[in-house]
Amino acid sequence: MASRLIDEYFRQSKLPHIWCPGCGHGILMRDVAQAIDNLGLDKHKVVIVSGIGCSSRAAGYMDFDTIHTTHGRAIAFATGIKLAKPELNVIVITGDGDAAAIGGNHLIHACRRNIDLTVVVFNNNIYGMTGGQYSPTTPTGDFGTTAPYGNIDLSFDLPALAQAAGATYTGRGTAFHVPQTVKLIENGIKNKGLSLIDCVSVCPTYYGRKNKKGSAVDMMKWQRDNAVDAKKAASMSEEELKGKLVIGEMYHREKPEYTAEYQKLIEKVGGAK
Amino acid sequence: MASPTKKLCVKPEWCKGCGICVAFCPTETLELKNGKISIAKPESCVACGMCEMRCPDYAVYLTEEGDN
Ligand SMILES: Cc1ncc(C[n+]2csc(CCOP(=O)(O)OP(=O)(O)O)c2C)c(N)n1
Ligand code: SF4
Numbered sequence A: 001m002a003s004r005l006i007d008e009y010f011r012q013s014k015l016p017h018i019w020c021p022g023c024g025h026g027i028l029m030r031d032v033a034q035a036i037d038n039l040g041l042d043k044h045k046v047v048i049v050s051g052i053g054c055s056s057r058a059a060g061y062m063d064f065d066t067i068h069t070t071h072g073r074a075i076a077f078a079t080g081i082k083l084a085k086p087e088l089n090v091i092v093i094t095g096d097g098d099a100a101a102i103g104g105n106h107l108i109h110a111c112r113r114n115i116d117l118t119v120v121v122f123n124n125n126i127y128g129m130t131g132g133q134y135s136p137t138t139p140t141g142d143f144g145t146t147a148p149y150g151n152i153d154l155s156f157d158l159p160a161l162a163q164a165a166g167a168t169y170t171g172r173g174t175a176f177h178v179p180q181t182v183k184l185i186e187n188g189i190k191n192k193g194l195s196l197i198d199c200v201s202v203c204p205t206y207y208g209r210k211n212k213k214g215s216a217v218d219m220m221k222w223q224r225d226n227a228v229d230a231k232k233a234a235s236m237s238e239e240e241l242k243g244k245l246v247i248g249e250m251y252h253r254e255k256p257e258y259t260a261e262y263q264k265l266i267e268k269v270g271g272a273k
Numbered sequence B: 001m002a003s004p005t006k007k008l009c010v011k012p013e014w015c016k017g018c019g020i021c022v023a024f025c026p027t028e029t030l031e032l033k034n035g036k037i038s039i040a041k042p043e044s045c046v047a048c049g050m051c052e053m054r055c056p057d058y059a060v061y062l063t064e065e066g067d068n
């Protein structure tokens, strides 16, 4: 016996999951289920697609039609599923490495197409699964096993990247800010186009330990104490925003959606034979 | 003040002892006992759900009375 939400949407024979004590991925995975539940979606019309990484293990735990694919390719598989059956709600669960490093090209081109996928990034600022290599979202100056003297790269702002590439809904949540993050995922699912929700996770085992961020509780308190809503952030200076984490909805526009355009093309040239 | 309609339940066999629920419970209802979740003061639970929404392991939750 677990809560109704867990009973209904999780493969309990696979629980407890393998994530470390205090890993934010468990909180974010529940947020995805809560968003699906709040929207009252038909379970049989939801597909969860993931790549490879700690985050991508989510596809194994969630009780929907799920597919755990190869590293960086979740969005490519999801594109195929959505084009074959546009009536499905296709949700991609991916990591910062999976989505923005090896899978970065798939990400920007899915955004450019504005295909109706909801990309939920469990962003822990590190490659957790392989032992703490720095990722495209590791903040400058932070440490990873591949940045023993500190990372000199600038990091990606994932919602800004997705918006620039053509996505029509973007936002950022955190492991701490549960109701806000659930709402962003709901809005992302409702948006008819590419939605990207950057969900800042906590990886106490690698990112936290390498960067002396303390326990999972300390890392979540940092999120609580340093998050600034995007609406408020708009009126703050760069100086004031230093060291802060901007959360909330960042962008929402309507643009032609790829599977709908594809269907129109099929009809224009005489229908599928 | 315990909630009249909701019951606090724990599932220690799923708990990994991260302490998130204990830290964010506003009424100090929960504690870790031998590294696992335990209800220290059931009467102080206000059924706010702060623990349930942030437990990464789904080891604490509220049910409607008679739900289970
Ligand atoms: C083609 C390929 N290259 C590299 C790997 C090794 N690998 C597995 S997971 C991973 C990174 C995962 O990082 P992220 O997506 O951020 O997920 P996290 O574990 O942090 O949740 C890498 C490089 C792989 N499995 N396949
Ligand atoms: S290594 Fe990090 S991301 Fe992976 S399960 Fe552990 S805490 Fe979570």
Ligand SMILES: [Mg+2]
Binding pocket: A053, A095, A096, A097, A122, A123, A124, A125, A126, A127, A128, A135
């Ligand atoms: Mg990662």
